[in-house]
Structures are given as C-alpha cells and as structure tokens.
Amino acid sequence: MSERANPFADLKIPATFATKPKADKAAEEQTVARIADDNNFTSREPAKTPKAPKRKPRIHRTGRNQQFTAKATAETVSKIYQLADARKVPLGELLRLAVEALERDDAVKQANPASE
Numbered sequence: 001m002s003e004r005a006n007p008f009a010d011l012k013i014p015a016t017f018a019t020k021p022k023a024d025k026a027a028e029e030q031t032v033a034r035i036a037d038d039n040n041f042t043s044r045e046p047a048k049t050p051k052a053p054k055r056k057p058r059i060h061r062t063g064r065n066q067q068f069t070a071k072a073t074a075e076t077v078s079k080i081y082q083l084a085d086a087r088k089v090p091l092g093e094l095l096r097l098a099v100e101a102l103e104r105d106d107a108v109k110q111a112n113p114a115s116e
Helices: 029-038 074-087 091-111
Strands: none
Touching: 074 091
C-alpha cells in the first residue's frame, strides 16, 4: 500500500472533441435599421446630450505649489477664465491680482470713511 493510485490508469484512449459549428452571420446593420424603421421600433440607446466645449489645458510653471479650491457658479467660473484669458495670466496670478485689488479697495475705504 505504499504506492499511490494512478488517477489516469483507466484512461486508455484520449477523449475526442468535436468542433463547434460556425454561428450564422448576423444580419447587416443597414438591414436591421431598415426593418426597425419599417416596424416603428425605437432605439434603446440614450439620447446624446451635447457636451460642454473643452478648454485648452493651462500649464504654467510659476512655482506655485498650494492648491485653492472653491465652489462657484458656472457664470463666475466663466468670468474668471475670461479675465485670465484677457490678461494672459494663469489663474493663480489672477487670484493674486484680485486679492491685491481688494486690499487696496479696503485701504482706500479705511482712509476715507466719509466717502461711503
């Protein structure tokens, strides 16, 4: 009983396998579309919605390495991009200019409180 049982001892003739018959060719797309139109079948494909135009990537090597994220309306984001494009500056530079303008405005208001 020191010998193992050979699981393949009973196999004398290898199994033969038949090839599968080739499947019938599907009907041409044009034929299927014509038949669907004739029988008023509607497509199951979802309606395609127009995508927003993609902006060109803005890659500027400025040394800025801090990210600032804020939620805004589509109108505000569009204005920000228009202002940056008009000045030909990156968004970070536009933010810096806007903060400086607000600081100057606050300084003027503090210096002239009667003008409010």
